[in-house]
Amino acid sequence: MLSEAEWQAIALSLKIAGTAVGWIAVPGIALAWLLARREFRGKALLDGLIHLPLVLPPVVVGYLLLLSLGRSGWLGQWLFETFGVSLPFTWQGAAVAGGVMAFPLLVRAVRLSLEAVDPKLEAAASTLGANRLRVLFTITLPLAIPGLLTGTVLAFARALSEFGATITFASNIPGATRTLPLALYTLIQTPGKENAAARLCVIAVAIAMVSLIASEWLARRARLRLQERDL
Amino acid sequence: MNRRDACGGVPAATTPNALSCEVRKRQGAFSLNVSLDVPASGVTALFGPSGSGKTTLLRLMAGLDRPDSGRVTLGERVLADTARGVHLPIHHRGLGVVFQEARLFPHYRVRSNLTYGMPRDGRSKFDDLVALLGIQHLLDRMPGMLSGGEARRVAIGRALLTGPRLLLMDEPLTGLDGERKGELLRYLVRLTREIDIPVVYVSHDPAEITAIADHLAVLEDGQVAAYGELDALMLRLDLTQRLGGFDAATRLTGKVMAHDPHYALTDVGLADGQRLRVPMLDLSPSSPVRLRVGVRDVAIALRMPTNTSYRNGLWATVEAMMPSDHEPSAMELRLVIGTQRLRARLTRQACDELQIIPGKKVVALIRSVSFDDTLEPIN
Numbered sequence: 284m285l286s287e288a289e290w291q292a293i294a295l296s297l298k299i300a301g302t303a304v305g306w307i308a309v310p311g312i313a314l315a316w317l318l319a320r321r322e323f324r325g326k327a328l329l330d331g332l333i334h335l336p337l338v339l340p341p342v343v344v345g346y347l348l349l350l351s352l353g354r355s356g357w358l359g360q361w362l363f364e365t366f367g368v369s370l371p372f373t374w375q376g377a378a379v380a381g382g383v384m385a386f387p388l389l390v391r392a393v394r395l396s397l398e399a400v401d402p403k404l405e406a407a408a409s410t411l412g413a414n415r416l417r418v419l420f421t422i423t424l425p426l427a428i429p430g431l432l433t434g435t436v437l438a439f440a441r442a443l444s445e446f447g448a449t450i451t452f453a454s455n456i457p458g459a460t461r462t463l464p465l466a467l468y469t470l471i472q473t474p475g476k477e478n479a480a481a482r483l484c485v486i487a488v489a490i491a492m493v494s495l496i497a498s499e500w501l502a503r504r505a506r507l508r509l510q511e512r513d514l
Numbered sequence: 515m516n517r518r519d520a521c522g523g524v525p526a527a528t529t530p531n532a533l534s535c536e537v538r539k540r541q542g543a544f545s546l547n548v549s550l551d552v553p554a555s556g557v558t559a560l561f562g563p564s565g566s567g568k569t570t571l572l573r574l575m576a577g578l579d580r581p582d583s584g585r586v587t588l589g590e591r592v593l594a595d596t597a598r599g600v601h602l603p604i605h606h607r608g609l610g611v612v613f614q615e616a617r618l619f620p621h622y623r624v625r626s627n628l629t630y631g632m633p634r635d636g637r638s639k640f641d642d643l644v645a646l647l648g649i650q651h652l653l654d655r656m657p658g659m660l661s662g663g664e665a666r667r668v669a670i671g672r673a674l675l676t677g678p679r680l681l682l683m684d685e686p687l688t689g690l691d692g693e694r695k696g697e698l699l700r701y702l703v704r705l706t707r708e709i710d711i712p713v714v715y716v717s718h719d720p721a722e723i724t725a726i727a728d729h730l731a732v733l734e735d736g737q738v739a740a741y742g743e744l745d746a747l748m749l750r751l752d753l754t755q756r757l758g759g760f761d762a763a764t765r766l767t768g769k770v771m772a773h774d775p776h777y778a779l780t781d782v783g784l785a786d787g788q789r790l791r792v793p794m795l796d797l798s799p800s801s802p803v804r805l806r807v808g809v810r811d812v813a814i815a816l817r818m819p820t821n822t823s824y825r826n827g828l829w830a831t832v833e834a835m836m837p838s839d840h841e842p843s844a845m846e847l848r849l850v851i852g853t854q855r856l857r858a859r860l861t862r863q864a865c866d867e868l869q870i871i872p873g874k875k876v877v878a879l880i881r882s883v884s885f886d887d888t889l890e891p892i893n
């Protein structure tokens with residue numbers, strides 16, 4: 284039903300988006316908790332930095348990644364010399380681009396759901412002898428699960444649809460960094476490939492719908508579990 | 515590790531659980547400046563109108579807030595000392611806290627809520643406490659299904675199962691309707707007699723306080739206006755207005771002497787040999803009992819009257835009297851009956867007509883039916 288090139292693009296996209304979300308999940312949740320529950324100097328600045336990819340043109344983000352993580356970039360040089368890792372033009376590079384672009388969405392969703400957890404419940408847990416870590420893992424995070432799920436799926440979808448930063452930082456290499464949006468773009472640029480482009484378009488819509496429905500379903504299940512038989 | 519020394523499996527005598535605090539805190543225009551020693555046993559009520567600083571003080575004791583300056587100690591243990599920069603975190607204080615709202619964890623069943631802070635050796639207490647609080651049938655429910663009173667009982671059990679060295683309760687009856695309130699109050703009175711740790715009980719309701727407290731600290735504008743044993747404070751005529759005004763009451767203690775099943779009455783003997791007749795008590799003879807007598811339920815006669823519906827006439831001596839500070843027609847009286855004190859409120863006119871003066875022998879008349887719902891067994 285699907286051509287090999289189509290399968291390749293889909294599998295690559297899922298791999299890259301999945302890796303991106305895997306990389307940003309823990310730091311994203313940690314930062315969201317910091318923003319939701321702690322007051323510190325430079326909080327507004329940190330908040331701004333996190334949200335930057337949301338408002339910058341993706342090409343700018345891709346270019347900044349290239350400048351910092353490229354072989355001659357300050358971070359890229361260190362990575363290459365220390366670990367022999369080079370990110371540009373690799374699928375890992377595409378995952379970095381997707382992760383950076385998806386990061387603000389993840390942090391926002393998780394922060395909102397953490398802020399919705401009643402601090403009075405956390406205080407009650409402390410009076411019962413729970414230290415901060417136990418409060419976090421037994422009260423805060425479980426109660427924020429609907430938001431954690433929504434945030435993760437949203438970040439996954441964003442990483443999946445990443446185009447500008449990816450093509451700038453990781454280029455458009457078939458089988459390595461040609462994800463679904465890049466494949467679609469390539470087809471549109473090629474005369475006589477309108478049908479193939481239309482097929483990819485339908486696939487993209489289908490994947491997006493499936494992830495949205497899955498997220499809604501998971502979040503609702505989590506909410507129901509929280510308010511089980513709560514009438 | 516701190517969990518271990520926080521659990522009160524040790525006999526009360528070896529754990530000096532007296533809470534002592536001497537704290538100052540400013541919050542906007544309000545400032546709290548309190549020095550208070552809570553005895554190591556019994557219920558100490560923090561009483562006062564809203565805004566008097568009761569809850570602020572409780573939060574400082576619990577460690578939920580930091581004092582601007584001062585010290586909080588529990589026995590030998592320093593919980594907070596601003597001079598030395600000590601602020602023991604909440605989870606290391608070993609105090610049980612019951613909040614105004616139950617604050618049950620909505621994602622755990624009642625059982626898991628109860629065991630959340632329970633040390634491993636708390637298992638043995640679990641069944642007894644659950645039975646005492648009457649929450650056995652709720653264990654497998656989610657908190658969302660509980661009524662207000664049930665949720666409070668679970669919250670109280672949850673706090674006690676951590677094995678605290680002291681229990682702090684912040685208006686635990688707030689927001690319950692009259693009947694649920696009375697029910698939970700009865701559970702609380704029973705519970706506070708059963709547990710061997712001191713309780714600090716915040717409330718603005720005089721009826722609640724007289725039912726449950728042994729000691730009383732009256733807070734006003736962030737200061738302790740009066741502090742002492744409840745019975746002693748309730749006898750102070752100058753505190754009438756603060757301690758409930760209209761509904762002020764005193765407590766008499768006695769022993770069950772005999773029952774009269776035909777009329778459903780019980781005779782209670784006071785220490786000086788005089789007797790009171792009250793509605794039938796479900797207690798065996800010689801059980802000690804405490805009777806709450808409202809100041810408005812006492813009438814005064816100069817001789818033991820005959821042909822009267824009053825079932826109770828107690829010989830008493832007028833000890834002190836003071837015109838009411840909020841009711842121009844009324845006079846507050848304090849009477850001595852044996853070693854006990856009883857308060858009464860008369861009109862000033864009656865006082866003048868009967869020529870009541872301190873030292874005068876009178877008869878205090880109390881209607882038997884006025885004892886309704888004000889009886890409580892001791893221990």
